[in-house]
Amino acid sequence: MFLKSRMLFIYTETPLHAGTGTGLGAVDLPIQRERATGYPIVQASGIKGALRSESPDGDEKDAVKDAVFGPKNAEHAGALSPGDGRILLFPVRSLSGVFAWTTSYDALARFRRDAVAMGLDQGQNPVPELPADNPKGNDALASGTRVLVNPQGDKGTAVLEEFAFQCTVDEKATAWAQWLAQEALPSQASAPEYTPWIERLEDSLLILPEDAFRDFLLHATEVVTRVRLEPDSKTVASGALWTQEHLPGDSLLYAPVHATRLRIRRRKPSELADDDPRQEANKVLGWVEEKVPQRIQLGGDETVGRGIVRLRWNGGTQ
Numbered sequence: 001m002f003l004k005s006r007m008l009f010i011y012t013e014t015p016l017h018a019g020t021g022t023g024l025g026a027v028d029l030p031i032q033r034e035r036a037t038g039y040p041i042v043q044a045s046g047i048k049g050a051l052r053s054e055s056p057d058g059d060e061k062d063a064v065k066d067a068v069f070g071p072k073n074a075e076h077a078g079a080l081s082p083g084d085g086r087i088l089l090f091p092v093r094s095l096s097g098v099f100a101w102t103t104s105y106d107a108l109a110r111f112r113r114d115a116v117a118m119g120l121d122q123g124q125n126p127v128p129e130l131p132a133d134n135p136k137g138n139d140a141l142a143s144g145t146r147v148l149v150n151p152q153g154d155k156g157t158a159v160l161e162e163f164a165f166q167c168t169v170d171e172k173a174t175a176w177a178q179w180l181a182q183e184a185l186p187s188q189a190s191a192p193e194y195t196p197w198i199e200r201l202e203d204s205l206l207i208l209p210e211d212a213f214r215d216f217l218l219h220a221t222e223v224v225t226r227v228r229l230e231p232d233s234k235t236v237a238s239g240a241l242w243t244q245e246h247l248p249g250d251s252l253l254y255a256p257v258h259a260t261r262l263r264i265r266r267r268k269p270s271e272l273a274d275d276d277p278r279q280e281a282n283k284v285l286g287w288v289e290e291k292v293p294q295r296i297q298l299g300g301d302e303t304v305g306r307g308i309v310r311l312r313w314n315g316g317t318q
Contacts, residue, residue, distance in 0.1 A: 002081065002258035003281035005118045006289070009184040009312040010042070010085055010253040010298065015222050015246035016307045018042040018085075018299040027223055028242040038218050039107075040247050042085035046299065047255055051082070051288060054296045064269045067262050068284055076265055079284045081258040086110065089180065089205070089252035092216050095159035097147035099250070100206045101177075102160070104213035105134040108176065114256050120183075120315040128179050131172040135209045138163075141170040143177035144203030158206055161220060167206065177205035184252060186310045190294065194310075197250075222246040246306065259284040289313045 016031075018041075023030040032041050052069040070078030088111055089101045108130055115127045131141055140158060142148060148156030154169035181201040186194045208216075228240035261277040262268050262284070272287060274280040292311070299307035 001260065003260050003278045004285055005256055005258045006285050007115060007118055007120060007314045008047075008082070008085075008255045008257045009088075009314065010047075010255065011185060011310045011312070012247060012249050012251045012253075012308075013295070013310055014249050014305055014308040016042070016249075016251070016299050016309065017244060017246050017301050018046055018307075019244075026243070027245045029244040031221065031245045031247055038214055040087050040217060040221070040251075042253060042255070042298065044082045044084050044255070047082045047085055048078075048080065050296055050298045051080075051292050054292045055288070056291055064272060064287065067264045067269050067272060068287060076263040079259050079262050079281065080288060081260070083114075083256040083258070085253040085255040087217065087247075087251065088184070088254050089201075090213070090217060090220075091248055091250045092160045092220055094147045096149045097204055100147040100158060100160060100204050101201055101250075101252075102206050102208050102213060102216060103176075104208050104210045105131060106210045107213065108207070111254060114254070115315075118256065118315050123315075125179065125183060127183075128172060128175040131170060131207060135207060137209065138165050138212075139209065140165040140167045140212075141173040141207040142167040143173045143201075143205040144169060146200070146203040147206065160206075160216070163212065165206070165208065165212070170207075173205060173207050174202075176207070177202045180205070180252070183314055184254070184312060186294070186312055191310065222248050244301075257285065257288075 018032045019029050020032055032043055034041055052065060055065055068078055068080050088107060089103055091099045092102050094100045112127055112130060120127045135141055145151040145156060147158050148167055149159055156167055158165045158167045181198045185198050188195055188198060223243055223245050225243050227236045230237050259281040261280045262272060272283045274283060295310050297307050298309045
């Protein structure tokens with residue numbers, strides 16, 4: 001049973017390719033998606049592998065890594081258990097304001113369910129309540145007027161790609177934008193370079209109808225064409241032309257990360273061992289948060305700059 005949990009927010013600074021290996025549709029290398037919704041995800045195994053890869057090495061540190069993530073010989077399981085990374089905010093091209101961060105009632109409800117389980121509905125800045133209404137048709141809720149075309153008071157039109165939405169500035173949408181800006185994006189204290197993005201999010205969030213949000217997630221991702229050249233002729237090698245899908249930069253994902261007591265059978269690492277199993281699990285999460293850099297590489301295509309993400313840890317059950 002998990003004893004401690006924290007929320008890990010993942011902000012994509014460059015396009016992210018967490019791939020499936022092959023595709024049956026028009027894209028040769030699509031990204032990972034949920035079966036039922038089609039929403040992009042990053043599978044838990046990829047997140048756990050990236051956290052392990054970015055944690056420090058060394059003889060003594062390797063023993064700690066084995067206790068946290070599990071040894072390669074599968075002698076025992078690790079104490080850390082990340083969940084899948086789920087989409088929370090998705091950037092979409094906008095006629096006004098360049099782009100808007102989009103989400104949906106469904107996406108917020110799923111996030112809030114996990115956040116409440118971790119105690120993020122408590123404390124000085126609790127996770128907001130859901131909006132009273134679930135937008136339908138071409139209606140949407142806006143946190144501000146930045147992405148609205150010719151707003152009239154608290155109403156206006158947002159044009160995303162080739163679709164128009166009739167928006168109303170809503171206090172619950174504003175509350176969500178402010179909470180995510182302060183609690184999910186990299187903090188101003190540790191990353192002052194994010195100040196413009198924090199300020200932008202507070203005025204650029206749209207809560208779309210669920211069907212519209214799903215359609216953007218399915219059809220507004222980045223698809224690039226890649227080739228491999230013959231070294232001598234500099235022409236495309238035979239069969240070396242393919243398309244690849246990416247989750248765009250400035251997307252925000254979240255992953256619940258759980259921990260239990262150490263399962264190691266031999267002597268436990270002294271820096272993590274504790275007679276209280278809950279405190280031992282807390283030390284596991286604290287070690288990962290402290291030792292893993294705030295900026296890491298996640299997913300494939302590391303050598304061409306894909307998957308540079310910024311991490312933000314938040315909250316935890318007591």
